[in-house]
Amino acid sequence: MTKVTLTVNGRTVSGDCEDRTLLVHFIREKLGLTGTHVGCDTTQCGACVIHMDGCSVKSCSILAVQASGSTITTIEGLAGQGELHPVQAAFKEHHGLQCGFCTPGMVMTAVDMINREGGKLTEEKVRAGLEGNICRCTGYHNIVKAILAADAEMASGRQAAE
Amino acid sequence: MGVEGIGARVTRKEDKRFLTGKGRYTDDMIVPGMKYAYFIRSPHAHATIRSIDASAAKAMPGVIDVLDGKQLQADGIGNLICGWMIHSKDGSPMKMGAWRPLAAETVRYVGDAVAIVVADSAGEARDAAEAVVIDYEQLPAVTEAVAALAAGAPQIHPEATDNLIFDWQLGDPEATDRAIASAAHVTEIEIHNNRLSPNPMEPRATLGIYDSAEDHYTCYTTSQNPHVARLVMSAFYNVAPENKLRVIAPDVGGGFGSKIYIYPEEIVCLWASKKTGVPVKWTSDRTEAFLTDAHGRDHVSKVKMAFDADNRITALKVDTIANLGAYMSLFSSAVPTYLYATLLSGQYAIPAIHANVRTVYTNTVPVDAYRGAGRPEATYLLERTIETAARELGVSPAELRRKNFIRTFPYQTPVIMNYDAGDYEASLNAAMQAADWSGFAARKAQSEAKGKKRGIGMSCYIEACGIAPSAAVGSLGAGVGLWESAEVRVNAVGTIEVLTGSHSHGQGHETTFAQIIAGRLGVPIESVNIVHGDTDKVQMGMGTYGSRSGAVGMSAVVKALDKVEAKAKKIAAHLMEADEQDIVIENGEVKVAGTDKALPWFQVALAAYTAHNLPAGMEPGLKETAFYDPANFTFPAGCYIAEVEIDPETGETDIVQFVAADDFGNIINPMIVEGQVHGGLAQGIGQALLENVQYDESGQLLTASFMDYAMPRADDLPSFKLSHQNTPCPNNPLGIKGCGEAGAIGSPPALINAITDAIGNNSLTMPATPMKVWQALHAAH
């Protein structure tokens, strides 16, 4: 057992885990944050995407002990209590989710995409950027629409702020 | 149409919890004292079990117990069953081989469950499983249905000679043969429908909790139909009587058919919870999902379509071999029979049809319903055949279809179905216009100038949804009735709970079902809650599949709501001293028509519960239940057009346009319906271009991960162009037909017709991978 200490959604948390424990299992089972999902065992589906030190990471592809000391945001911490981040709001508005299982990973990937390329996203870029996230329900049509809408909205928000 | 009522694009009530990580899926359940199960599975496609030695494993850290099939049998747990009886044409019943939840003597596919380890952690359970020594004696295996029927093939179940489960037919063989013999033209084609893995993104999971004080079981499970699960586990598997078994299907992350069935894991975890005295949870990993979730499709068919000199179809003859895998799954026998051959008339008036279907055991994962279930197989066969005929006859594919469309309704096909309403030409015209069909030649020339091959293809599908009239399916062999139940519970303050036997696993029932109530009563949608997925809360239900939630589930809600309204009107008439006939309910008020007399909805509800002043003899309360048994299937139909550009150097297909024109009857929420079509299209396109379950000759599954099985990803797909036509269904109160499967049914033939058009070679099987397309293209030139 090794002690792991992380800052998760703004709070410092620590817990013991086996060396082989994946970060996603630590988040789900030790921290009880079950919004981060496991959809595969080969790092293909993206249901487990979180942000680690500001970048999107598949939390099934990293050990909890490797993540020790880092700052993590999960889907539960993306917006304030009872609020929706603009990307979450756009997914609702454009029906970018059905069963909701891929959704946390999709949203975290989308936020990262907008953080990196905000204002410059195109349908093609969004589709390419979703390469590591699989959705079986939506055919991606409305996910792409939602991400482009959120990007436009966030870009106009930035402009207004400038 | 109100802002929140029927026909409105209401955003979903359930979204917030999913978007903020607050969904509650089965694997999210963590209960005190819970332990983890790991299933030990056969690594062989076919073998006998000589011995199992778990002594070393039981001594390992964290291990609670290791349990096997002999113990399960000793405790009287029953075998898994197929719930739809099919008789062969010689009158003999289908040959159902035993499927034990844990195999005790013989394993019949890679992944067949043999034993279960229960331990403190999932890791410890997996470690201990490695230490269980199982001595197998390998037997020869067979994975292809055609090979399994051949003389000398390995025998999989003693009950089924030559691995034949049944040899069934539908239609008139003599009339069909006569029409073919006298035809002006006969198109012949062999059709393969590739085997698929459903792959909902949430893997299956179950949590079994036994309470010894009450001798009661609770089963959390990833199910599309928790009540059916409870019924089957009680009546057939002997887990517990229904009153001692609660099944809860909480948020479920997609199903597509694969979560209809009751699998060994639910049964075994419940039993193991009693044996070990602790709650036992199992969560499938993705590899296990590929190895154990029921697969879909896997048909091989020979087809003859006959035409007269005027290009009218005179007959269709189909000979199909369907692979059902190693065991008969719950609805497996219905899929290649009554959900398939009954749709072989398509949208066309065909005087004579004959289908012969042989189903076969192989050493592969059991095959059952997957999105569309039989209907995609029928549509693919028919739409590739008619397209091929158009090419052979030298007529346009649209004109050949148009000429043969059914135009008067109701229409009785020669294969049981009675189509109630439709306008096939409307969808064809809408699709051709949206696709700019007439501009195709110019676009093709542009592609050619760039050295690319361009093709266009269509498909006109029909499906049967809203399953199904109970007496009709009963007479065809179904073990259950396919009605639905609902309860509309008005609280004393006027808010409303709707309890439904339908189950939502992505379809948005919490919104659409609430829209019906909000629209009818004029109350805010927030005041309506939908309750589903728990056998302790909802009286009974048959679950969600075959687009039955709208046509059947919502109809039950409407029926219960009718009763609630009738009672509310009686109460209001009494309170306002008016005639009951004059009472109307609108905008959240119960009014006397033509006057300014009105009571707010909540006040009528309150009056029902205070019961201080009710009409003489009326029971207090405002809560009604209903069971709705549909009068017929519903028949959604439409036309899809795919346009592709192919790179002759690489064989890669680019879908440059995909048009879907669907007639779903009335629509409750267009946003949700479009989402269903998008998702169906992605799965159909996946089948046509990417997905394929592949076994090697020894029966090892080669495609058991997302690295080997090509799931459609965002950059494999275009954005889609959709439109809706509407001929309301005359057979249910809402006039809806259902939309869940259409995309997956109509898209594969449209795409393959487009690709074969582009490359000028009709010999192409799905999935049309770049390699296959390249080979077909170069074989043609």
Ligand code: FES
């Ligand atoms: S669970 Fe991490 S990529 Fe699938």
Ligand code: FES
């Ligand atoms: S919404 Fe179900 S997998 Fe994406």
